[in-house]
Amino acid sequence: xxxxxxxxxxxxxxxxxxxxxxxxxxxxxxxxxxxxxxxxxxxxxxxxxxxxxxxxxxxxxxxxxxxxxxxxxxxxxxxxxxxxxxxxxxxxxxxxxxxxxxxxxxxxxxxxxxxxxxxxxxxxxxxxxxxxxxxxxxxxxxxxxxxxxxxxxxxxxxxxxxxxxxxxxxxxxxxxxxxxxxxxxxxxxxxxxxxxxxxxxxxxxxxxxxxxxxxxxxxxxxxxxxxxxxxxxxxxxxxxxxxxxxxxxxxxxxxxxxxxxxxxxxxxxxxxxxxxxxxxxx
Numbered sequence: 001x002x003x004x005x006x007x008x009x010x011x012x013x014x015x016x017x018x019x020x021x022x023x024x025x026x027x028x029x030x031x032x033x034x035x036x037x038x039x040x041x042x043x044x045x046x047x048x049x050x051x052x053x054x055x056x057x058x059x060x061x062x063x064x065x066x067x068x069x070x071x072x073x074x075x076x077x078x079x080x081x082x083x084x085x086x087x088x089x090x091x092x093x094x095x096x097x098x099x100x101x102x103x104x105x106x107x108x109x110x111x112x113x114x115x116x117x118x119x120x121x122x123x124x125x126x127x128x129x130x131x132x133x134x135x136x137x138x139x140x141x142x143x144x145x146x147x148x149x150x151x152x153x154x155x156x157x158x159x160x161x162x163x164x165x166x167x168x169x170x171x172x173x174x175x176x177x178x179x180x181x182x183x184x185x186x187x188x189x190x191x192x193x194x195x196x197x198x199x200x201x202x203x204x205x206x207x208x209x210x211x212x213x214x215x216x217x218x219x220x221x222x223x224x225x226x227x228x229x230x231x232x233x234x235x236x237x238x239x240x241x242x243x244x245x246x247x248x249x250x251x252x253x254x255x256x257x258x259x260x261x262x263x264x265x266x267x268x269x270x271x272x273x274x275x276x277x278x279x280x281x282x
Contacts, residue, residue: 058273058274059119059273059274060118061118062118063116064112064247065090065091065092065093067113068089068091072084072088072113073249078272079269080271082248082249082266082268082270083250083266084111084113084139084265084266085263085265086262086263087254088113089110089112089254090109090110090112090113090251091112092112094158095112097109099253106256107253107254107256108255108256108257110254111251111253111263112250112251112252113250113251114251116247117245117246120277122244122246123242123277124213124214124242125213125214126213126214126277126278127210127211127212127277128210128211128276128278129209129210129211129275130246130274130275131207131272131273131274131276132206132272132273132274133205133206133207133270134204134206134207135202135204135205135269136166136168136202136266137202137267138264138266138267139264139265139266140166140168140266141169141264142252142263142264145252145253146165146166146252146253147166147167147250147251148166148249148250148252149164149166149248149249149250150162150163150207150209150248151251152209152211152213152244154245155238155240155241156240157183158182159183159184159238161181161182161213161236161237161238162178162179162209164221166199168199168200170191172199173193174192175193175194175199176192176194176199176223176229177190177192178190178232180219180234181234181235181236184235184237188232190229190232192228194223194224197224197226199223205223207221207223208221209221210222210231210278213236213244214236215235216236217233217235218231218232218233219234248270250268252266
């Protein structure tokens with residue numbers, strides 16, 4: 001009886017020891033699993049870093065003059081959307097004035113939805129890369145009405161160092177146009193194409209404007225890594241301020257109602273906008 005009881009006691013003590021051993025082993029396993037999970041999580045984070053700078057814009061901006069209506073410009077974090085409908089007269093002082101150009105070109109007014117990048121600005125005698133992703137959701141197809149999607153300005157009048165136009169209904173080789181030193185005595189207009197990137201579609205395209213505002217100035221333009229405007233030298237007309245500003249959005253001629261014309265609705269979006277000074281440009 002005593003041996004039997006002692007056996008029970010010995011068995012109970014052995015069982016306690018076994019249970020403690022199991023708990024220790026289980027504890028080690030849990031710690032190992034947690035350490036493994038923590039290590040894996042760290043690895044995933046390092047492979048997929050959340051770069052806050054890349055998730056938001058690197059620019060500061062203001063509305064150019066003011067908007068034709070509330071839907072003309074909408075920003076959602078890193079996405080900038082511009083919209084112009086027929087009759088959206090811009091709010092700048094010259095937008096409601098008619099213009100008669102050469103070869104019978106006439107515009108009764110200008111339509112505008114633009115923002116001005118205030119920081120960073122483009123200090124004189126430097127070289128910069130202005131880059132962004134851009135897509136057109138509708139419009140930019142109003143026959144002889146070119147529509148800008150980027151301007152570089154310096155003076156408050158009609159002198160503009162760089163104007164970039166897009167006309168998706170033009171022949172493929174002339175859908176893009178770049179007016180250099182617009183409003184000056186030596187204006188250059190280059191009409192070029194980017195056939196392989198499909199400008200007639202609604203996909204995203206990556207633009208790079210490599211711009212030097214030294215005198216004389218230069219401009220080179222790439223779309224999706226393909227050079228569409230070779231490095232071109234021009235006499236800069238931006239001599240009013242010590243810096244240039246970049247303007248993005250849509251600026252276009254109003255339709256000639258006397259000829260029964262109307263503009264289609266143009267909607268475009270920008271994201272990942274950057275203005276960067278090239279190293280060693282000073």
